[in-house]
Amino acid sequence: MLHHYELQDLLTHHTIYELLSESMQNPIVIRPSSINEFFDNSLSWAAKQILGVIFPSSPEAIIGSALHYAVELGFRRLKSGETFSLEDGLSAIALYIKEQWKFVEEESLTQEETINEAQRLFRIYYPLIPRQADSVLVAEERFEVPLDEERNIWVAGTVDRVEECDEGLCVVDIKTTKNAIYGEKAQEPKELIELKESLKKVQMDIKALKIKAPKHLLNQILLRKVVDRLKNLLAKNEEAVKNLQNNIKEAKKAKDEEFVQQMQEELKNKKALVSKLKRRLKNREELLNKLPQYEELKRVEQELQDKIAPLQEEVDRQQHLTDCEKAKERYGLQLAAYALLFEIATGKKVNRGKIELILRQKKAKLKIYEFDIEDLKIKVDRAIEQIMKVLKAFKDGVDPEILFRLNPNTFRGQELTKLLEEAEKEKFSGHEKNAKKEVA
DSSP: OEEHHHHHHHTTTSOHHHHHHTTTTSOEEEOGGGHHHHHHOHHHHHHHHTSOEEOOBOHHHHHHHHHHHHHHHHHHHHHTTOOOOHHHHHHHHHHHHHHHGGGBOSOSSOHHHHHHHHHHHHHHHTTHHHHHGGGEEEEEEEEEEEEETTTTEEEEEEEEEEEEETTEEEEEEEEEESSOOOOSOOOOOHHHHHHHHHHHHHHHHHHHTTOOSOGGGOOHHHHHHHHHHHHHHHHHHHHHHHHHHHHHHHHHHTTOHHHHHHHHHHHHHHHHHHHHHHHHHHHHHHHHHHHHHHHHHHHHHHHHHHHHHHHHHHHHHHHHHHHHHHHHHHHHHHHHHHHHHHHHHHOOOOOEEEEEEEEOSSSOEEEEEEEEOHHHHHHHHHHHHHHHHHHHHHHTTOOHHHHOOOOTTSSTTHHHHHHHHHHHHHHHHHHHHHHHHHHO
């Protein structure tokens, strides 16, 4: 293995192609996760897979790796009959990140923030572990298959997980991202659109009634009883007000000031209660008058919702299928490569792929996309054939500059592009210094 800073030192005296030429006898491993990079940026691929260059990690990458580590640890423990609690997973994540932090150079998050974020996401995923453990065949297991032993070329990688699913065996990978996967928007049928418009109108009409009351009062029979009770209570308190007023008059005639003051305070409280009862009675009578219309609107609302539900369910199902196709487009080739590796190593057929996407949003979510990978396994097979042609030519002495080219316009291999640019600046600076010395 060669750390990126070691490669940078070497590049001040050698070209990357010279280094590759000197490494023709190195064993070469084609990793399923690197196939896309080979076709996007073959020089970056060669730096990593032939020279063995290790580039620095980031907090975001370590979060994903820590989740993989904790999840697969859980599956292995449960499969072996041990226990695995949420706390076990959170502790494993903290320990893993602390151990891997030495590889982080660009700290977009602190170590503590990285641990907290990884643990937050793990809490979302943890309930799946005990539910899925029985269906798991392998978790984080490495497989190696020789492609050309004479030239020392292998295909190898660590399969995240293979589990039993409804349609056979499924290769699974966990991904963390801030953005969900959305396929082409599923079209809503005309009937559903019209029903939704009707529902919206009904709900606006319900809102316009301004019904503000506890749910238990939204019943005509019960509400009438409440109104009658309030009328009786109001009548009794109005009678009590009249009696108090008469008592005050009599007390004034008797010049009993203390009793007058006492009665006036009681009268004030009674009038306040009467005002309160009148407001409540008015509110309940208005509600009673609106209730028949409200009940009818609620009935229509429920009827519309019942009609909408199965139609919306079908649209959601179609949307999920298009989302799964998008996930297949993005991640399917890598999963198919792992499936093919597993099949060659074990003889067991894998025909499905599954991406478990943990969304790093304010409220973390877990989205699952499953899809068929039979067609992609054929593409992987062809891709490996193409890679093998290039690697055999390299091993047989063809100039690596012809075989491996830099593509600075792709996000894959950005680290190498940056490193090569810095090396060129260093060389240019060195030439300038030498030229000045010669002039002097």
